[in-house]
Amino acid sequence: MNQVELDDAVLRSADAVGGLMEFWGFKRNMGRMWCVLYLCDRPLSAGDLGQMLQLSAGAVSMTLAELVKWGAIKKSWVPGERRDYYEPETSIWKMISRVFRERELQQIHAAIEAFEQVASGLVKRRRTAGLEEVQRLDFAQERVSGLLDLARIGERLLGSMLAGQPVDAGPLVRFQKPDD
Numbered sequence: 001m002n003q004v005e006l007d008d009a010v011l012r013s014a015d016a017v018g019g020l021m022e023f024w025g026f027k028r029n030m031g032r033m034w035c036v037l038y039l040c041d042r043p044l045s046a047g048d049l050g051q052m053l054q055l056s057a058g059a060v061s062m063t064l065a066e067l068v069k070w071g072a073i074k075k076s077w078v079p080g081e082r083r084d085y086y087e088p089e090t091s092i093w094k095m096i097s098r099v100f101r102e103r104e105l106q107q108i109h110a111a112i113e114a115f116e117q118v119a120s121g122l123v124k125r126r127r128t129a130g131l132e133e134v135q136r137l138d139f140a141q142e143r144v145s146g147l148l149d150l151a152r153i154g155e156r157l158l159g160s161m162l163a164g165q166p167v168d169a170g171p172l173v174r175f176q177k178p179d180d
Contacts, residue, residue: 030067046061105162108155118144122144
């Protein structure tokens with residue numbers, strides 16, 4: 001494989017990773033840049049990355065800062081060079097688990113807190129409600145309770161996965177739609 005073919009393969013892979021990262025809520029160029037570094041056998045400078053990915057110096061700088069913040073890349077020292085060089089985090093699980101901890105798990109905790117507050121408010125409102133309103137409140141309470149249960153199951157599943165423990169998806173069975 002010559003250098004042009006290798007560069008093309010790297011860029012196609014980078015575009016695929018960029019698409020996955022974009023789907024996961026990150027910027028496409030974050031995935032592209034990480035992938036180029038991951039597939040390269042040596043650290044690269046910001047200039048190298050900008051040239052390879054055809055990005056402006058500003059876009060490269062912002063993307064590098066975000067990748068460093070997420071722990072997806074780190075600065076690297078190259079003997080005899082004064083410029084900053086970058087290399088990737090090679091443990092994909094380490095990167096994914098950080099995102100799960102800092103983003104998904106926080107979102108689940110926020111949802112649990114909101115569902116608990118809503119449930120508490122419904123209970124308080126029920127004390128002074130008339131019969132017809134009590135029925136609507138009970139219905140809403142049952143639905144909110146189901147959402148709270150689902151969020152707590154998600155929290156346990158994600159926690160188990162992050163702790164490297166076996167994940168039991170069995171509790172999700174009760175949320176499956178019954179066969180007609």
